[in-house]
Amino acid sequence: MNGSDAQPRAVxxxxxxxxxxxxxxxxxxxxxxxxxxxxSSLGSAVLLIAQFAFLRGLDPSSDTLRYLALARTAxxxxxxxxxERFLIDGYMSGSLxxxxxxPINPLAFIVARSFSGMLASAAATLPGxxxxxxxxxxxxxxxxxxxxLYAISLIFVWLASTGIALISSAIGVALKQGExxxxxxxxxxxxxxxxxxxxxxxxxxxxxxxxxxPFVHLADTSVAIARGGSVSSMYPQIIWSAALLGIGxxxxxxxxxxxxxxxG
Amino acid sequence: MRAALALMRAAFRRNRRSAVGFWIWFVSVGxxxxxxxxxxxxxxxxxxxxxxxxxxxxxxxxQGATGLAYAFGAWTVFFASRYVRRGELDALLLLAPDPRxxxxxxxxxxxxxxxxxxxxxxxLIGLRAGTRLTAPNAALTLAGIACGxxxxxxxxxxxATLSLYAKQSSAAISFAMDLVLFGQxxxxxxxxAMRTLFTWVIPIVLIANAPARLIDAGPGLLAAVLxxxxxxxxxxxxxxxQALFRFIRHW
Numbered sequence: 358m359n360g361s362d363a364q365p366r367a368v369x370x371x372x373x374x375x376x377x378x379x380x381x382x383x384x385x386x387x388x389x390x391x392x393x394x395x396x397s398s399l400g401s402a403v404l405l406i407a408q409f410a411f412l413r414g415l416d417p418s419s420d421t422l423r424y425l426a427l428a429r430t431a432x433x434x435x436x437x438x439x440x441e442r443f444l445i446d447g448y449m450s451g452s453l454x455x456x457x458x459x460p461i462n463p464l465a466f467i468v469a470r471s472f473s474g475m476l477a478s479a480a481a482t483l484p485g486x487x488x489x490x491x492x493x494x495x496x497x498x499x500x501x502x503x504x505x506l507y508a509i510s511l512i513f514v515w516l517a518s519t520g521i522a523l524i525s526s527a528i529g530v531a532l533k534q535g536e537x538x539x540x541x542x543x544x545x546x547x548x549x550x551x552x553x554x555x556x557x558x559x560x561x562x563x564x565x566x567x568x569x570x571p572f573v574h575l576a577d578t579s580v581a582i583a584r585g586g587s588v589s590s591m592y593p594q595i596i597w598s599a600a601l602l603g604i605g606x607x608x609x610x611x612x613x614x615x616x617x618x619x620x621g
Numbered sequence: 622m623r624a625a626l627a628l629m630r631a632a633f634r635r636n637r638r639s640a641v642g643f644w645i646w647f648v649s650v651g652x653x654x655x656x657x658x659x660x661x662x663x664x665x666x667x668x669x670x671x672x673x674x675x676x677x678x679x680x681x682x683x684q685g686a687t688g689l690a691y692a693f694g695a696w697t698v699f700f701a702s703r704y705v706r707r708g709e710l711d712a713l714l715l716l717a718p719d720p721r722x723x724x725x726x727x728x729x730x731x732x733x734x735x736x737x738x739x740x741x742x743x744x745l746i747g748l749r750a751g752t753r754l755t756a757p758n759a760a761l762t763l764a765g766i767a768c769g770x771x772x773x774x775x776x777x778x779x780x781a782t783l784s785l786y787a788k789q790s791s792a793a794i795s796f797a798m799d800l801v802l803f804g805q806x807x808x809x810x811x812x813x814a815m816r817t818l819f820t821w822v823i824p825i826v827l828i829a830n831a832p833a834r835l836i837d838a839g840p841g842l843l844a845a846v847l848x849x850x851x852x853x854x855x856x857x858x859x860x861x862x863q864a865l866f867r868f869i870r871h872w
Contacts, residue, residue: 403796414812540649
Protein backbone atom coordinates (compact mmCIF):
# COMPACT_ATOMS: atom_id res chain seq x y z
CA MET A 358 0.00 0.00 0.00
CA ASN A 359 1.14 3.53 -0.62
CA GLY A 360 0.05 7.02 0.43
CA SER A 361 -2.86 7.31 -2.01
CA ASP A 362 -4.54 4.40 -0.26
CA ALA A 363 -4.80 6.41 2.91
CA GLN A 364 -8.52 6.94 2.39
CA PRO A 365 -11.24 6.68 5.05
CA ARG A 366 -12.04 3.03 5.43
CA ALA A 367 -13.78 0.95 8.03
CA VAL A 368 -11.32 -1.08 10.06
CA UNK A 369 -12.56 -4.66 10.19
CA UNK A 370 -12.42 -6.77 13.32
CA UNK A 371 -9.55 -8.81 11.92
CA UNK A 372 -7.61 -5.62 11.11
CA UNK A 373 -8.28 -4.24 14.59
CA UNK A 374 -6.90 -7.45 16.10
CA UNK A 375 -3.84 -7.19 13.86
CA UNK A 376 -3.35 -3.56 14.87
CA UNK A 377 -3.48 -4.50 18.54
CA UNK A 378 -0.97 -7.25 17.83
CA UNK A 379 1.30 -4.74 16.05
CA UNK A 380 0.93 -2.28 18.96
CA UNK A 381 1.93 -5.05 21.40
CA UNK A 382 5.02 -5.88 19.31
CA UNK A 383 6.00 -2.19 19.11
CA UNK A 384 5.44 -1.71 22.85
CA UNK A 385 7.59 -4.77 23.59
CA UNK A 386 10.28 -3.32 21.33
CA UNK A 387 10.24 -0.16 23.45
CA UNK A 388 10.62 -1.91 26.78
CA UNK A 389 13.51 -4.13 25.75
CA UNK A 390 16.26 -4.62 26.76
CA UNK A 391 14.35 -4.89 30.04
CA UNK A 392 17.32 -3.76 32.14
CA UNK A 393 17.65 -0.49 30.18
CA UNK A 394 13.91 0.11 30.47
CA UNK A 395 13.97 -0.53 34.23
CA UNK A 396 16.90 1.86 34.70
CA SER A 397 15.27 4.61 32.63
CA SER A 398 12.02 4.14 34.57
CA LEU A 399 14.03 4.39 37.76
CA GLY A 400 15.46 7.67 36.42
CA SER A 401 11.97 9.08 35.85
CA ALA A 402 11.00 7.90 39.34
CA VAL A 403 13.98 9.71 40.87
CA LEU A 404 13.01 12.99 39.18
CA LEU A 405 9.39 12.59 40.21
CA ILE A 406 10.26 11.83 43.83
CA ALA A 407 12.58 14.87 43.96
CA GLN A 408 9.81 17.13 42.61
CA PHE A 409 7.22 15.59 44.93
CA ALA A 410 9.52 16.05 47.96
CA PHE A 411 10.09 19.69 47.00
CA LEU A 412 6.34 20.31 46.68
CA ARG A 413 5.60 18.43 49.92
CA GLY A 414 7.98 20.78 51.71
CA LEU A 415 6.25 23.82 50.22
CA ASP A 416 2.71 22.54 50.79
CA PRO A 417 2.46 20.32 53.91
CA SER A 418 -1.29 19.75 53.23
CA SER A 419 -0.22 17.53 50.27
CA ASP A 420 -3.02 18.94 48.08
CA THR A 421 -0.52 19.88 45.37
CA LEU A 422 1.06 16.45 45.59
CA ARG A 423 -2.27 14.65 45.18
CA TYR A 424 -3.10 16.87 42.18
CA LEU A 425 0.26 16.17 40.57
CA ALA A 426 0.06 12.41 41.16
CA LEU A 427 -3.18 12.36 39.16
CA ALA A 428 -1.93 14.85 36.56
CA ARG A 429 1.32 12.95 35.92
CA THR A 430 -0.58 9.69 35.59
CA ALA A 431 -2.93 11.29 33.05
CA UNK A 432 -0.05 12.88 31.16
CA UNK A 433 1.77 9.54 30.99
CA UNK A 434 -1.11 8.32 28.81
CA UNK A 435 -0.17 10.91 26.21
CA UNK A 436 2.72 8.64 25.16
CA UNK A 437 5.59 11.13 25.34
CA UNK A 438 7.57 12.05 22.24
CA UNK A 439 7.55 8.60 20.69
CA UNK A 440 5.07 9.18 17.86
CA GLU A 441 6.47 12.60 16.88
CA ARG A 442 10.03 11.33 16.66
CA PHE A 443 8.92 8.29 14.67
CA LEU A 444 7.02 10.45 12.16
CA ILE A 445 9.60 13.22 11.85
CA ASP A 446 12.66 10.96 11.68
CA GLY A 447 10.84 8.51 9.43
CA TYR A 448 9.65 11.18 7.02
CA MET A 449 12.97 13.03 6.88
CA SER A 450 15.04 9.85 6.45
CA GLY A 451 12.60 8.13 4.11
CA SER A 452 12.15 5.09 6.35
CA LEU A 453 8.49 6.03 6.80
CA UNK A 454 8.00 4.87 3.21
CA UNK A 455 8.91 1.36 4.31
CA UNK A 456 6.79 1.56 7.44
CA UNK A 457 3.61 2.52 5.61
CA UNK A 458 3.99 -0.15 2.93
CA UNK A 459 1.75 -2.52 4.81
CA PRO A 460 -1.49 -4.18 3.80
CA ILE A 461 -3.36 -2.09 6.38
CA ASN A 462 -4.28 1.58 6.42
CA PRO A 463 -1.05 3.56 7.11
CA LEU A 464 -2.90 5.94 9.41
CA ALA A 465 -4.19 3.01 11.42
CA PHE A 466 -0.59 1.79 11.63
CA ILE A 467 0.45 5.22 12.95
CA VAL A 468 -2.31 5.05 15.57
CA ALA A 469 -1.09 1.57 16.58
CA ARG A 470 2.37 3.05 17.04
CA SER A 471 0.90 5.83 19.17
CA PHE A 472 -0.91 3.23 21.28
CA SER A 473 2.32 1.31 21.86
CA GLY A 474 4.05 4.56 22.86
CA MET A 475 1.29 5.25 25.37
CA LEU A 476 1.62 1.76 26.89
CA ALA A 477 5.39 2.12 27.25
CA SER A 478 5.12 5.66 28.66
CA ALA A 479 2.51 4.60 31.21
CA ALA A 480 4.62 1.59 32.22
CA ALA A 481 7.66 3.86 32.71
CA THR A 482 5.87 6.59 34.67
CA LEU A 483 3.29 4.89 36.87
CA PRO A 484 5.70 3.08 39.24
CA GLY A 485 7.45 6.41 39.92
CA UNK A 486 4.18 8.23 40.61
CA UNK A 487 3.06 5.44 42.91
CA UNK A 488 6.39 5.36 44.74
CA UNK A 489 6.49 9.15 45.14
CA UNK A 490 2.88 9.38 46.31
CA UNK A 491 3.30 6.52 48.79
CA UNK A 492 6.62 7.75 50.17
CA UNK A 493 5.49 11.33 50.63
CA UNK A 494 1.87 10.83 51.63
CA UNK A 495 0.29 12.13 48.44
CA UNK A 496 -1.97 9.22 47.46
CA UNK A 497 -5.03 10.70 45.72
CA UNK A 498 -8.45 10.00 47.23
CA UNK A 499 -11.20 9.23 44.73
CA UNK A 500 -14.73 7.89 44.82
CA UNK A 501 -15.43 4.82 42.67
CA UNK A 502 -17.46 6.80 40.08
CA UNK A 503 -14.69 9.43 40.06
CA UNK A 504 -12.06 6.74 39.47
CA UNK A 505 -14.13 5.21 36.66
CA LEU A 506 -14.64 8.59 34.95
CA TYR A 507 -10.93 9.37 35.39
CA ALA A 508 -10.02 6.09 33.70
CA ILE A 509 -12.33 6.90 30.78
CA SER A 510 -10.91 10.40 30.47
CA LEU A 511 -7.43 8.85 30.02
CA ILE A 512 -8.61 7.46 26.68
CA PHE A 513 -9.34 11.01 25.53
CA VAL A 514 -5.97 12.18 26.85
CA TRP A 515 -4.35 9.63 24.56
CA LEU A 516 -6.52 10.60 21.57
CA ALA A 517 -5.93 14.34 22.10
CA SER A 518 -2.18 13.88 22.48
CA THR A 519 -2.06 11.68 19.38
CA GLY A 520 -3.75 14.54 17.52
CA ILE A 521 -1.29 17.08 18.92
CA ALA A 522 1.67 14.83 18.01
CA LEU A 523 0.35 14.44 14.45
CA ILE A 524 -0.06 18.22 14.12
CA SER A 525 3.31 19.17 15.62
CA SER A 526 5.17 16.52 13.60
CA ALA A 527 3.41 17.67 10.40
CA ILE A 528 4.55 21.24 11.15
CA GLY A 529 8.09 20.04 11.99
CA VAL A 530 8.30 18.08 8.73
CA ALA A 531 6.88 20.97 6.67
CA LEU A 532 9.39 23.44 8.15
CA LYS A 533 12.18 20.81 8.19
CA GLN A 534 12.74 21.65 11.87
CA GLY A 535 11.73 18.42 13.56
CA GLU A 536 13.69 18.83 16.79
CA UNK A 537 12.46 22.41 17.29
CA UNK A 538 8.84 21.27 16.83
CA UNK A 539 9.26 18.49 19.40
CA UNK A 540 10.94 20.78 21.94
CA UNK A 541 8.31 23.46 21.52
CA UNK A 542 5.47 20.93 21.86
CA UNK A 543 7.04 19.46 25.02
CA UNK A 544 7.48 22.94 26.50
CA UNK A 545 3.90 24.04 25.83
CA UNK A 546 2.19 20.81 26.83
CA UNK A 547 4.19 20.47 30.06
CA UNK A 548 3.45 24.01 31.17
CA UNK A 549 -0.13 24.39 29.93
CA UNK A 550 -1.50 20.94 30.79
CA UNK A 551 -0.99 20.92 34.55
CA UNK A 552 1.40 17.96 34.37
CA UNK A 553 4.33 19.99 35.68
CA UNK A 554 2.63 22.78 37.61
CA UNK A 555 -0.96 22.56 38.88
CA UNK A 556 -3.00 24.99 36.80
CA UNK A 557 -4.59 26.53 39.92
CA UNK A 558 -1.17 27.77 41.04
CA UNK A 559 -0.82 30.14 38.08
CA UNK A 560 -2.00 33.76 38.36
CA UNK A 561 -5.68 34.25 37.42
CA UNK A 562 -5.03 35.69 33.95
CA UNK A 563 -2.66 32.85 33.06
CA UNK A 564 -5.24 30.32 34.25
CA UNK A 565 -7.88 31.91 32.02
CA UNK A 566 -5.55 31.75 29.01
CA UNK A 567 -4.53 28.15 29.74
CA UNK A 568 -8.10 26.96 30.17
CA UNK A 569 -8.97 28.29 26.71
CA UNK A 570 -6.25 26.11 25.14
CA PRO A 571 -6.61 22.40 24.34
CA PHE A 572 -3.48 21.33 26.26
CA VAL A 573 -5.34 21.53 29.55
CA HIS A 574 -7.20 18.36 28.49
CA LEU A 575 -3.96 16.36 28.68
CA ALA A 576 -3.95 16.42 32.49
CA ASP A 577 -5.91 19.12 34.35
CA THR A 578 -9.37 18.11 33.05
CA SER A 579 -8.79 14.49 34.07
CA VAL A 580 -7.72 15.61 37.57
CA ALA A 581 -10.90 17.72 37.89
CA ILE A 582 -12.98 14.71 36.82
CA ALA A 583 -11.24 12.44 39.36
CA ARG A 584 -11.82 14.99 42.12
CA GLY A 585 -15.58 15.00 41.73
CA GLY A 586 -16.27 16.32 38.28
CA SER A 587 -19.28 15.05 36.38
CA VAL A 588 -19.59 13.47 32.94
CA SER A 589 -20.36 16.92 31.52
CA SER A 590 -16.87 18.17 32.47
CA MET A 591 -15.54 15.56 30.05
CA TYR A 592 -17.42 17.03 27.05
CA PRO A 593 -14.82 19.71 26.16
CA GLN A 594 -12.10 17.04 26.41
CA ILE A 595 -14.04 14.77 24.04
CA ILE A 596 -14.69 17.60 21.55
CA TRP A 597 -11.07 18.80 21.63
CA SER A 598 -9.63 15.30 21.23
CA ALA A 599 -11.89 14.68 18.21
CA ALA A 600 -10.94 18.03 16.66
CA LEU A 601 -7.18 17.59 17.25
CA LEU A 602 -7.22 14.05 15.95
CA GLY A 603 -9.24 15.12 12.90
CA ILE A 604 -6.82 17.94 12.05
CA GLY A 605 -3.79 15.72 12.64
CA UNK A 606 -5.14 12.93 10.45
CA UNK A 607 -6.05 15.40 7.67
CA UNK A 608 -2.52 16.86 7.75
CA UNK A 609 -0.85 13.45 7.62
CA UNK A 610 -3.18 12.17 4.94
CA UNK A 611 -1.93 15.01 2.73
CA UNK A 612 1.65 14.30 3.75
CA UNK A 613 1.32 10.59 2.96
CA UNK A 614 -0.21 11.40 -0.43
CA UNK A 615 2.86 13.51 -1.10
CA UNK A 616 5.08 10.57 -0.14
CA UNK A 617 3.21 8.59 -2.77
CA UNK A 618 3.94 11.22 -5.46
CA UNK A 619 7.63 11.50 -4.56
CA UNK A 620 7.97 7.80 -3.85
CA GLY A 621 6.61 6.84 -7.26
CA MET B 622 48.21 21.99 29.85
CA ARG B 623 49.06 22.83 26.23
CA ALA B 624 47.70 19.48 25.08
CA ALA B 625 44.54 20.02 27.14
CA LEU B 626 43.94 23.45 25.59
CA ALA B 627 44.56 22.08 22.09
CA LEU B 628 42.04 19.30 22.70
CA MET B 629 39.51 21.84 23.97
CA ARG B 630 40.02 24.07 20.93
CA ALA B 631 39.42 21.05 18.70
CA ALA B 632 36.22 20.31 20.61
CA PHE B 633 35.01 23.89 20.00
CA ARG B 634 35.79 23.55 16.28
CA ARG B 635 33.99 20.21 16.12
CA ASN B 636 30.89 21.76 17.66
CA ARG B 637 30.70 24.70 15.28
CA ARG B 638 27.15 25.08 13.97
CA SER B 639 25.38 26.90 11.19
CA ALA B 640 23.53 30.11 12.13
CA VAL B 641 20.13 28.40 11.92
CA GLY B 642 21.40 25.36 13.78
CA PHE B 643 22.80 27.60 16.51
CA TRP B 644 19.52 29.44 17.06
CA ILE B 645 17.47 26.25 17.11
CA TRP B 646 19.86 24.75 19.62
CA PHE B 647 19.88 28.00 21.64
CA VAL B 648 16.08 28.12 21.82
CA SER B 649 15.93 24.40 22.74
CA VAL B 650 18.40 24.87 25.61
CA GLY B 651 16.54 28.03 26.67
CA UNK B 652 13.16 26.29 26.70
CA UNK B 653 14.54 23.39 28.73
CA UNK B 654 16.03 25.74 31.33
CA UNK B 655 12.87 27.83 31.36
CA UNK B 656 10.68 24.81 32.06
CA UNK B 657 12.53 23.96 35.28
CA UNK B 658 12.76 27.59 36.26
CA UNK B 659 9.02 28.23 35.84
CA UNK B 660 8.26 25.11 37.92
CA UNK B 661 10.51 26.26 40.76
CA UNK B 662 9.34 29.88 40.61
CA UNK B 663 5.58 29.29 40.37
CA UNK B 664 5.50 26.48 42.95
CA UNK B 665 7.64 28.25 45.53
CA UNK B 666 6.10 31.72 45.13
CA UNK B 667 2.49 30.49 45.25
CA UNK B 668 2.87 27.84 47.94
CA UNK B 669 5.34 29.51 50.28
CA UNK B 670 5.70 33.23 49.72
CA UNK B 671 9.27 34.41 50.30
CA UNK B 672 10.80 31.02 49.47
CA UNK B 673 11.07 31.75 45.76
CA UNK B 674 14.39 33.53 45.69
CA UNK B 675 16.28 30.82 47.58
CA UNK B 676 14.60 28.05 45.52
CA UNK B 677 15.57 29.87 42.35
CA UNK B 678 19.09 30.48 43.64
CA UNK B 679 19.66 26.79 44.50
CA UNK B 680 18.21 25.81 41.11
CA UNK B 681 20.59 28.23 39.34
CA UNK B 682 23.64 26.96 41.26
CA UNK B 683 22.58 23.39 40.43
CA GLN B 684 22.24 24.14 36.71
CA GLY B 685 25.61 25.91 36.77
CA ALA B 686 27.37 23.07 38.60
CA THR B 687 25.88 20.23 36.57
CA GLY B 688 26.40 22.17 33.32
CA LEU B 689 30.07 22.46 34.19
CA ALA B 690 30.29 18.77 35.13
CA TYR B 691 28.58 17.73 31.89
CA ALA B 692 30.83 20.03 29.82
CA PHE B 693 33.97 18.27 31.05
CA GLY B 694 32.36 15.00 32.06
CA ALA B 695 30.51 14.16 28.86
CA TRP B 696 32.96 11.30 28.38
CA THR B 697 32.05 9.79 31.75
CA VAL B 698 28.34 10.29 31.24
CA PHE B 699 27.91 9.30 27.64
CA PHE B 700 31.01 7.48 26.46
CA ALA B 701 32.75 5.66 29.29
CA SER B 702 31.21 2.22 28.89
CA ARG B 703 31.12 2.58 25.09
CA TYR B 704 34.88 3.29 25.09
CA VAL B 705 35.53 0.07 26.93
CA ARG B 706 33.04 -2.07 25.00
CA ARG B 707 34.34 -0.98 21.61
CA GLY B 708 38.00 -0.91 22.60
CA GLU B 709 38.27 2.85 21.93
CA LEU B 710 39.84 3.42 25.34
CA ASP B 711 42.86 1.38 24.24
CA ALA B 712 43.60 3.93 21.52
CA LEU B 713 43.11 6.86 23.88
CA LEU B 714 45.55 5.37 26.38
CA LEU B 715 48.26 5.76 23.77
CA LEU B 716 47.85 9.58 23.84
CA ALA B 717 50.73 11.42 25.45
CA PRO B 718 48.77 13.35 28.14
CA ASP B 719 47.43 11.69 31.25
CA PRO B 720 44.00 10.15 30.39
CA ARG B 721 42.55 11.90 33.44
CA UNK B 722 43.27 15.16 31.62
CA UNK B 723 42.92 14.08 27.99
CA UNK B 724 39.53 12.39 28.41
CA UNK B 725 37.61 15.40 29.78
CA UNK B 726 39.26 17.84 27.37
CA UNK B 727 39.00 15.63 24.28
CA UNK B 728 35.29 15.20 24.94
CA UNK B 729 34.62 18.76 26.05
CA UNK B 730 31.02 19.82 25.27
CA UNK B 731 30.72 23.58 24.65
CA UNK B 732 26.90 23.31 24.62
CA UNK B 733 26.87 22.20 28.23
CA UNK B 734 29.04 25.17 29.12
CA UNK B 735 26.19 27.38 27.88
CA UNK B 736 23.92 25.51 30.30
CA UNK B 737 26.37 26.31 33.09
CA UNK B 738 26.41 29.99 32.14
CA UNK B 739 22.62 30.18 32.07
CA UNK B 740 22.61 28.50 35.50
CA UNK B 741 24.90 31.25 36.80
CA UNK B 742 22.55 33.88 35.30
CA UNK B 743 19.54 32.22 37.00
CA UNK B 744 21.41 32.21 40.33
CA LEU B 745 22.17 35.92 39.93
CA ILE B 746 18.51 36.65 39.14
CA GLY B 747 17.61 34.70 42.29
CA LEU B 748 20.03 36.83 44.31
CA ARG B 749 18.53 39.96 42.78
CA ALA B 750 15.01 38.80 43.71
CA GLY B 751 16.21 38.25 47.27
CA THR B 752 17.90 41.70 47.27
CA ARG B 753 21.26 40.04 47.93
CA LEU B 754 23.00 40.73 44.67
CA THR B 755 26.40 42.15 45.60
CA ALA B 756 29.81 41.71 44.00
CA PRO B 757 31.11 39.40 46.81
CA ASN B 758 27.94 37.28 46.59
CA ALA B 759 28.28 37.01 42.79
CA ALA B 760 31.89 35.88 43.27
CA LEU B 761 30.90 33.40 46.00
CA THR B 762 28.21 32.03 43.70
CA LEU B 763 30.81 31.44 41.00
CA ALA B 764 33.05 29.67 43.52
CA GLY B 765 30.06 27.62 44.68
CA ILE B 766 29.24 26.58 41.12
CA ALA B 767 32.86 25.53 40.54
CA CYS B 768 32.84 23.43 43.74
CA GLY B 769 29.47 21.92 42.88
CA UNK B 770 30.75 21.13 39.38
CA UNK B 771 33.78 19.35 40.84
CA UNK B 772 31.57 17.32 43.19
CA UNK B 773 29.23 16.30 40.35
CA UNK B 774 32.11 15.45 38.05
CA UNK B 775 33.60 13.26 40.79
CA UNK B 776 30.33 11.38 41.19
CA UNK B 777 30.10 10.79 37.44
CA UNK B 778 33.73 9.74 37.31
CA UNK B 779 33.32 7.29 40.17
CA UNK B 780 30.36 5.76 38.31
CA ALA B 781 32.32 5.72 35.03
CA THR B 782 35.20 3.91 36.77
CA LEU B 783 32.88 0.93 37.06
CA SER B 784 33.14 0.60 33.26
CA LEU B 785 36.72 -0.52 33.70
CA TYR B 786 35.57 -3.40 35.88
CA ALA B 787 32.28 -4.34 34.18
CA LYS B 788 31.60 -3.58 30.54
CA GLN B 789 27.84 -3.36 30.99
CA SER B 790 27.87 -0.60 33.57
CA SER B 791 26.19 2.18 31.58
CA ALA B 792 23.15 1.68 33.82
CA ALA B 793 25.20 2.73 36.87
CA ILE B 794 26.30 5.91 35.09
CA SER B 795 22.79 6.84 34.02
CA PHE B 796 21.54 6.16 37.55
CA ALA B 797 24.25 8.48 38.95
CA MET B 798 23.07 11.13 36.49
CA ASP B 799 19.49 10.74 37.65
CA LEU B 800 20.42 10.72 41.31
CA VAL B 801 21.99 14.18 41.18
CA LEU B 802 18.55 15.60 40.33
CA PHE B 803 17.75 15.47 44.05
CA GLY B 804 20.20 18.33 44.41
CA GLN B 805 18.24 20.88 42.37
CA UNK B 806 15.80 21.90 45.10
CA UNK B 807 16.45 23.33 48.58
CA UNK B 808 17.02 20.28 50.76
CA UNK B 809 15.57 21.94 53.85
CA UNK B 810 12.19 21.27 52.22
CA UNK B 811 12.78 17.50 51.97
CA UNK B 812 11.66 15.06 54.69
CA UNK B 813 14.37 14.56 57.31
CA ALA B 814 15.19 10.98 56.23
CA MET B 815 15.91 12.17 52.69
CA ARG B 816 17.96 15.09 54.01
CA THR B 817 20.11 12.71 56.06
CA LEU B 818 20.52 10.33 53.11
CA PHE B 819 21.63 13.05 50.70
CA THR B 820 23.89 14.76 53.22
CA TRP B 821 25.75 11.92 54.90
CA VAL B 822 25.30 8.77 52.79
CA ILE B 823 25.31 10.07 49.20
CA PRO B 824 26.52 13.68 49.61
CA ILE B 825 24.39 15.24 46.87
CA VAL B 826 24.15 18.26 49.16
CA LEU B 827 27.61 19.20 47.85
CA ILE B 828 26.28 19.87 44.33
CA ALA B 829 24.16 22.93 44.99
CA ASN B 830 22.74 23.16 48.51
CA ALA B 831 26.00 23.53 50.44
CA PRO B 832 27.55 25.86 47.81
CA ALA B 833 24.36 27.95 47.83
CA ARG B 834 24.78 28.57 51.55
CA LEU B 835 28.17 30.22 51.03
CA ILE B 836 26.56 33.64 50.65
CA ASP B 837 25.23 33.56 54.23
CA ALA B 838 27.98 31.59 55.91
CA GLY B 839 31.38 32.50 57.27
CA PRO B 840 34.76 31.50 55.84
CA GLY B 841 34.51 28.16 57.67
CA LEU B 842 31.88 26.82 55.27
CA LEU B 843 33.77 28.17 52.26
CA ALA B 844 36.86 26.26 53.39
CA ALA B 845 34.78 23.14 54.03
CA VAL B 846 33.07 23.28 50.61
CA LEU B 847 36.37 23.94 48.82
CA UNK B 848 38.13 21.08 50.59
CA UNK B 849 35.20 18.69 50.08
CA UNK B 850 35.22 19.45 46.34
CA UNK B 851 39.00 19.04 46.12
CA UNK B 852 38.85 15.83 48.12
CA UNK B 853 36.03 14.42 45.95
CA UNK B 854 37.95 15.25 42.78
CA UNK B 855 41.20 13.76 44.10
CA UNK B 856 39.40 10.66 45.38
CA UNK B 857 37.54 10.04 42.10
CA UNK B 858 40.75 10.59 40.11
CA UNK B 859 42.68 8.17 42.35
CA UNK B 860 39.91 5.60 41.96
CA UNK B 861 40.00 6.03 38.19
CA UNK B 862 43.80 5.78 38.09
CA GLN B 863 43.76 2.56 40.06
CA ALA B 864 41.06 1.10 37.82
CA LEU B 865 43.04 2.20 34.77
CA PHE B 866 46.18 0.37 35.99
CA ARG B 867 44.12 -2.75 36.46
CA PHE B 868 42.62 -2.30 32.99
CA ILE B 869 46.08 -1.90 31.42
CA ARG B 870 47.40 -4.97 33.25
CA HIS B 871 44.61 -7.00 31.64
CA TRP B 872 45.17 -5.39 28.24
